[in-house]
Amino acid sequence: MAELKINDKERLSHIQPEIYGHFSEHLGRCIYEGIYVGEDSSIPNVNGMRSDVVEALKELKIPVLRWPGGCFADEYHWRDGIGEKEGRKKMVNTHWGGVTEDNSFGTHEFFELCRQLGCKTYINGNVGSGTVQEMSEWVEYMTFEGVSPMADLREKNGHKEPWRVDYFGVGNENWGCGGNMRPSYYADLYRRYQTYVRVYDAKRPLQKICGGANVDDYEWTRTVLATTHEHTPPQFHGFMDGLSLHYYVHPDGWEKKGSATEFDEQTWYRTLYKAYFMEELVSKHGAIMDEFDPDKKIGMIVDEWGTWYTCEPGTNPGFLYQQNTVRDALVAAITLNIFNKHSDRVRMANLAQMVNVLQAVLLTEGEKMIKTPTYHVMHQFRYHQDGELLASKLSGAKELDTKEGKLPRITESVSVDKAGCITVTLGNLSADEPEDVDISFADGIYEVCESTRVGGEIHAHNTFDDPETVKETEISDYEARGDKLHLTLPAGSVTLLRFMPKGN
């Protein structure tokens, strides 16, 4: 029997909503078909954005969206995506399937999407194949209010008011697809490029994100930070507000990856073990960040995370389209609980990717759309956004003895919101054994006001013919035992419990 003790008087750190962020790249059917179908589509849309997708995403309270890549960002030239659509330059999307990109979704469309979603904006600039001038002018185009060549061009293209860019990434994966650079070279480029990423509105300054490490490349983090970490006086809004980190879970390694839906129990555990590796990554990169930035002014920005399997049979391998099972639900729960626990340093994270690519929350086929198990977990966890992490301690749960090593059986995190409502998210990683848990509070007396569960047989997933095999269901299978709440977490499940102070 496990015991979860919650200290409702000990608030540890603020959970920035951006930890629940998303990522949409010009990759496969993420932007085109998945989000943007064009104004003339028979699929219901508002200004070209599919209404079903926007509505489903709004229910998740998406806090921030990253665009246009990914690897695509470092070969994207923003001027190709503005002006009359018929006149927009076509290009080859060399990274993703070699398909023709017609640039019909560009800067104006991205801001329209974020307006509809009501979310913050995270633009990723091009260092790999773009110039300093190009990056600088994009920022001027998007954010300068007044008379200037780029502001005038924006007005000519139909948008007089500047937009708000909340985050700006200076390159993507510059150790790989973004230019194959060495850390010291990229770090110097970062210093240079970010100089011209001007902050035109001091009241709403954009935050600059420096390109960080791939997985456990701690040398990259150390070298880049040594060159870039100083903060110039606040009026210059530099050098950096965040450092990124990318980590994907490939159950059978980068080369083989493994099927999204056909796996044995051993692979289930290997996948979850690899997801749990995020704990080590965040801790170790965080420790290096602490050396340079003990006051934690620089946020860790995990702007790409998720599972990456072999694509679905019969689909374009360059489109990274994959199914999503209860295993992905558990990966999401493990990862999001880790981010909550490290929210003193992790300020933003972006699930890769939002629709039809990798660990997507939504899948589409023509006019049909389904919510994945990951969607339902993100929906449960949305209550943590903007909460305060509470101290919580889990004891008594047996560890899972996997081939890879020991793995905690239960994942958890706890937060309190401004109204005093406490959110607990728990996952049982076991493929076949339920686990009993007693929950207690150090101080107040609470009662459950909401409780849901996502789970099922470990391979369970939703299809276009059967879209609700895995869904978030209300539960009431808990009971008060003295001053504790007792419940059983089924194998392969994620549980949300919300508590209000008794008598409220």
Ligand code: AHR
């Ligand atoms: O998300 C898919 C790709 O993974 C991104 O384009 C790239 O940044 C990463 O390697």
